[in-house]
Amino acid sequence: MKFFIDTANIDEIKEANALGILDGVTTNPSLMAKEGITGEENILNHYITICNIVDGPVSAEVIATDYEGIVKEGEYLATLHKNIVVKVPMILEGIKAIKHFSSKGIKTNCTLIFSAGQALIAAKAGATYISPFLGRLDDISVNGLDLIAQIRQIYDNYSFDTEILAASVRHPMHIIHCAEIGSDVMTGPLKAIKALANHPLTTSGLETFLADHAKGNK
Numbered sequence: 718m719k720f721f722i723d724t725a726n727i728d729e730i731k732e733a734n735a736l737g738i739l740d741g742v743t744t745n746p747s748l749m750a751k752e753g754i755t756g757e758e759n760i761l762n763h764y765i766t767i768c769n770i771v772d773g774p775v776s777a778e779v780i781a782t783d784y785e786g787i788v789k790e791g792e793y794l795a796t797l798h799k800n801i802v803v804k805v806p807m808i809l810e811g812i813k814a815i816k817h818f819s820s821k822g823i824k825t826n827c828t829l830i831f832s833a834g835q836a837l838i839a840a841k842a843g844a845t846y847i848s849p850f851l852g853r854l855d856d857i858s859v860n861g862l863d864l865i866a867q868i869r870q871i872y873d874n875y876s877f878d879t880e881i882l883a884a885s886v887r888h889p890m891h892i893i894h895c896a897e898i899g900s901d902v903m904t905g906p907l908k909a910i911k912a913l914a915n916h917p918l919t920t921s922g923l924e925t926f927l928a929d930h931a932k933g934n935k
Contacts, residue, residue, distance in 0.1 A: 718896045719773075721904035723884065725752045725763065727770070729907045734771055736910075741773035743826070743848070743884065743904040745804070746780065761797060768798035776826045776846075778804035787814040795823045802826050802845060807835045812842045819843025826882065836868040840879035846902065851895075852885035861885070862894050869899045889913050 719740040722733045725748040733739045744767070749755070754763050764777045777797070779790040787810060791803040795818075802824040805811040811827065818825050819842065826846040827839035831854060839847045849868060851861030868881055883895040886905030889912040895903050 718900060719880075719902040720910060721774070721776075721882070721902055722907055722910065723748070723886070723904040724906065725749045725754060725767075727766065730767060730770055733907050733910060738910075739771060739773070740902070741775060741800075741802075741904075742767050742771050743776040743804070743882075745778050745828070761794075764794070764801065765797055768800045771800070773800060774802045774824065774826075774846075775800045776802045776804040776828075778828065779806075782806065782808060782810060784810045784813050787811060788817055791818055791823065791825075792821075804828050804848075805844075807831075807839065812838055815839065815842040815844050828884070831864070833864065833867045833871060836864075836879075836881075837871055840872060840877040844879050846880045846882040848882045848884040848904075850885035851883055851891055852887040854885075855887070862891075862898060865895060865900050866898045 720738050721741040721743050722730060722739060723743045725744045730742060749760055754760055768775050777794045779787050781787045781790050787805060794801055794803050803818060804826045805815055807827055807829045815825050815827060824845040826848055827844040828848045830836050830847050830849040836847050849864050854861035865883055880901035882902040882904060883900040884904050886892060886903050886909055889909050892903050892909060892913060
């Protein structure tokens with residue numbers, strides 16, 4: 718499973734990349750705003766900065782919601798760097814744009830997926846990735862993992878090339894369950910990725926080994 722980090726924070730991206738297990742980055746307007754990055758030029762430059770840190774896909778989201786606007790914006794984003802993946806909202810105009818991008822060889826990430834039907838038509842349109850939002854479904858008492866499993870079965874039934882990018886991941890167990898189900902990619906916060914390395918028996922075992930080593934060298 719590929720590991721993407723969901724942030725616009727450069728320090729977090731660098732830290733995740735230094736672990737040697739980072740495959741890509743996802744961002745969105747909310748994450749940009751959280752880091753105080755506003756204005757079109759600043760946002761575009763920030764995408765380029767991220768691309769120069771991580772050698773992997775970097776999702777850059779369009780703001781337009783009409784077909785012509787999405788195409789114009791997406792085609793420009795794709796020129797910024799070879800790692801850019803154009804992030805397109807799951808709306809009918811977005812599906813039309815994804816089909817256009819697919820015909821041009823431009824990689825896309827169809828975002829805000831909340832149903833298997835949405836995932837199906839995004840794959841039919843040729844999306845490179847689709848992003849079902851686990852955490853936001855959990856927030857309304859719907860099991861987001863069930864959606865991942867349903868999409869996985871549909872994609873396997875018809876050999877779609879579209880990759881399932883589990884988004885809105887909140888904690889390490891989300892990551893583990895997505896890996897069990899067969900999600901191609903997960904994107905989440907740095908703390909969830911780092912938490913995968915933690916276990917109390919590892920901590921206590923290491924403390925014992927170091928204490929015994931110290932005793933033996935007195």
